[in-house]
Amino acid sequence: MARKKIALIGAGMIGGTLAHIAAQKELGDVVLFDIAEGIPEGKGLDIAESSPIDGYDSRLKGTQDYKDIAGADVCIVTAGVARKPGMSRDDLLGINLKVMKSVGEGIKAHAPNALVICITNPLDAMVWALQKFSGLPENKVLGMAGILDSARFRYFLAEEFDVSVESVTAFVLGGHGDTMVPLVRYSTVAGIPLPDLVEMGWTSQDKIDAIVERTRKGGGEIVGLLKTGSAYYAPAASAIQMAESYIKDKKLVVPCAAKLSGQYGLKDLYVGVPIVLGADGCERIVEVKFNPDEKEMFDNSVAAVKELMEACVKLDPSLG
Numbered sequence: 001m002a003r004k005k006i007a008l009i010g011a012g013m014i015g016g017t018l019a020h021i022a023a024q025k026e027l028g029d030v031v032l033f034d035i036a037e038g039i040p041e042g043k044g045l046d047i048a049e050s051s052p053i054d055g056y057d058s059r060l061k062g063t064q065d066y067k068d069i070a071g072a073d074v075c076i077v078t079a080g081v082a083r084k085p086g087m088s089r090d091d092l093l094g095i096n097l098k099v100m101k102s103v104g105e106g107i108k109a110h111a112p113n114a115l116v117i118c119i120t121n122p123l124d125a126m127v128w129a130l131q132k133f134s135g136l137p138e139n140k141v142l143g144m145a146g147i148l149d150s151a152r153f154r155y156f157l158a159e160e161f162d163v164s165v166e167s168v169t170a171f172v173l174g175g176h177g178d179t180m181v182p183l184v185r186y187s188t189v190a191g192i193p194l195p196d197l198v199e200m201g202w203t204s205q206d207k208i209d210a211i212v213e214r215t216r217k218g219g220g221e222i223v224g225l226l227k228t229g230s231a232y233y234a235p236a237a238s239a240i241q242m243a244e245s246y247i248k249d250k251k252l253v254v255p256c257a258a259k260l261s262g263q264y265g266l267k268d269l270y271v272g273v274p275i276v277l278g279a280d281g282c283e284r285i286v287e288v289k290f291n292p293d294e295k296e297m298f299d300n301s302v303a304a305v306k307e308l309m310e311a312c313v314k315l316d317p318s319l320g
């Protein structure tokens with residue numbers, strides 16, 4: 001069986017990390033595309049030179065030519081600008097919308113059968129625009145955010161309970177931003193929901209509330225520490241999990257930004273919801289039952305996503 005081909009559009013901090021993990025896992029051969037000359041070539045060569053030590057045979061190539069992504073099975077998009085301290089994800093909108101247009105056209109021309117995973121912020125609006133610009137089927141264009149936000153939530157909870165991260169499951173839904181919705185009722189330690197753990201005296205409601213707040217601001221916490229950019233190790237690991245579930249048809253149930261077509265009473269927008277991710281891309285959207293508080297938080301988050309979409313349409317009326 002021929003090797004899979006993974007195209008990384010954007011070879012910055014996340015793109016380089018994606019290339020390293022994808023190669024180490026032998027998910028396929030890796031093409032790094034970037035407009036910055038030398039960066040994708042240099043990162044590709046550096047990673048390839050580690051392959052004899054780590055023992056993997058993935059081939060890596062850096063390029064400025066979209067022709068080199070031809071026939072890619074997966075395209076992971078990080079092209080654009082990342083947040084600097086004091087910048088919100090929304091400040092990135094104007095710059096990154098133009099980038100999504102050129103990336104969408106490049107993918108449409110050279111890799112129309114790929115699964116496309118968008119990471120560029122502001123995530124929900126950018127993946128929505130990327131799907132429109134590329135014209136690829138909705139089930140094959142997804143946004144990465146929920147896995148990362150849930151991983152942060154899981155990590156903080158595992159720390160609080162002093163248990164393995166593997167024993168903690170958590171769902172963070174909604175748009176990727178300060179309005180995201182960490183679902184406490186659906187988050188568990190070995191299947192025991194958090195509200196039960198509060199009753200059992202494992203933690204307090206105040207501590208859970210503080211962890212929820214830290215999760216919502218998890219991206220900003222890293223930006224504040226790094227000062228020169230945003231998180232890249234955990235975002236890359238999250239997107240690789242999505243690519244792996246697609247390539248291996250694992251059908252993981254994971255929160256991703258997916259295009260809704262009636263689910264949750266919403267249409268024609270991307271927002272974070274649990275999906276089954278397999279060989280057909282988004283194979284099913286899971287409709288979680290919300291209580292009134294959760295519904296209010298989800299609605300607020302959707303309203304924030306809609307605002308960004310409207311701002312996109314103002315900047316590029318072809319999206320309307």
Ligand code: A3D
Nearest residue numbers: 010012013014034035036078079080081082120121123235
């Ligand atoms: P960075 O290291 O700046 O890399 C971005 C790369 O994109 C640079 O190498 C640029 O040269 C390249 N680029 C710019 N324009 C184009 C273009 N038109 N075509 C191809 N390449 C281009 O950023 P990063 O890797 O740290 O972050 C990438 C994106 O991910 C940013 O928008 C971040 O805000 C976003 N991000 C999202 C999450 C989510 O959870 C959704 C988390 C972290 C970062």
